[in-house]
Amino acid sequence: MQSLTGRFRGCLRTGCVPFSSPPRQQFLRPGSPFWLAARRQNSGQATQNRADAIVVGAGPAGIAAVGNLVDKYPRGNVVWVDKSFDGGSIGQLYREVPSFSPAGNFLEYATALPIFRGIADAVPRPNAVTRLQALDPNMTCSLSHAADMLQLLSDGLIRHPSVKPVLGTVTEAGRNSSTRQWRVAVQPNHDIGHVPHQEEYHAPLVVLCTGTFPRATPLPAPVSRLGLETCLSPTRLARLLPRDRDRTVAVLGHGYAAAVALKNLFGLATSSHPRLRVRWFAPGPEPWSDGALLPPSGEVAEFARAVLGGGGGGGDGRRESEAGRFIERVVLPASQERAEAVLREGLLRAGGVDYVVECSGFRRARLPELRPGVAQWTKLAFDPETGLFGPYRERSDKVIGLFGAGSAFPGWGSAAASRERETAGVLESLQYVKRMLPAWVDATKRGYWWRRGKL
Secondary structure (H helix, E strand, O other): OOOHHHHHHHHHHHOOOOOOOOOOOOOOOOOOOOHHHHHHHOOOHHHHOEOOEEEEOOOHHHHHHHHHHHHHOOOOOEEEEEOOOOOHHHHHOOOOOEEEEEHHHHHHHHOOOHHHHHHHHOOOOOOHHHHHHOOOOOOEEEHHHHHHHHHHHHHHHHOOOOEEEEEEEEEEEEEEOOOOEEEEEEEEHHHOOOOOOOEEEEEOOEEEOOOEEEOOOOOOOOOOEOOHHHHOOHHHHHHHOOOOOOEEEEEEOOOHHHHHHHHHHHHHHOOOOOOEEEEEEEEOOOOOOOHHHOOOOOHHHHHHHHHHOOOOOOOOHHHHOOHHHHEEEEEEOOOHHHHHHHHHHHHHOOOOOOEEEEOOOEEEOOOOEEEOOOOOOOOEEEOOOOOEEEEOOOOOOOEEEEEEOOOOOOEEOOOHHHOOOEEOOHHHHHHHHHHHHHHHHHHHHHOOOOOOOOO
16 A cells, blocks of 8 residues: 555646645634634644644545535645545455446546546546546446545545645544534554554544444354455455365345355356355345345346346346356345344354355444543434434434544435435435535534524
């Protein structure tokens, strides 16, 4: 992975950031005394570590948050914290995965903001955005196209004069109710594994875009796990599984990730790994009868419907295809107790299985310790309608200045018919941040949330 310093130089060489430094002006200035007066009196490191906003995470939502802040408030300054600035989990782990969304969604993301368009226009062609333009906007594509686009935008934002990138991990965040400031502690990357040394940054507004990782639940039998990230990558999967030995992999689940994993395993079994077998555990006779689990088109959807069956295709496609030679289907009953018994028996019978890959969704990455400034609020809950946090089981009170977005904190769509639809996709997360950011800034200025029900 290219170092951040190296990417700085690369951005300068390609001229991808043609911005001039505007005069700094705090964009969260309220009418009452605020931290700006203290900021102007301070100097040195204390002043450098103060900002108008802090964004944690550099995946699609983090890039969207920084881009919208810089675009809407060009005279503000943003501290941006991430461990690597390489497009989040899409860039790190899922480049080989076929996308669920069509390629047009990624192109719309790349051109949604003037600052994004400026970054892309300044990079010599062909580049990540022009390659997206060459794709069929209605068809799915490899996530490598999205990852390259996110990397291009991330590199451009890193070089923007209003953005201060910080390589590290946020360990805690606490709000001082008297100064209305969040103090964010960051452990720099170079200190990991050594004596902890934390840097502190201060801002009235913090946006958490910390991402997710695959969920793992207890198994009813002792079996080695195969990471979902590995199973979604044909290259890593081929390196891990031996070619000259009998190996059986159990796949648990029936979502899009399970379809990708089964497609990758089937591809190896019919080519370089002929002794590989798959035992697939999923509920119901047609696991993809819910159309929302698969995209309407694309290679994964075609494989799932034509080769495996389901999704309105009718029946079990394995019986009429080559997949029946390599993939054994085990139907899990609706009862949880019976399903666990069937799963236990299926994992252990006929010599058992060598690996289990679990495709049961994703969970939030570990959050930093949050101290909202109210002693009684020991447990916080995220409100997907507003993007704010508040005390658990209490909808009226909100933590001011702390917001969430992206796959870890998917908000609700804006249309009345889709209020319950979560905005966890790449384009959806940008649209959500773009729509909500003015209200977040306003609530931070006022010190309370007043627009509930008027989103």
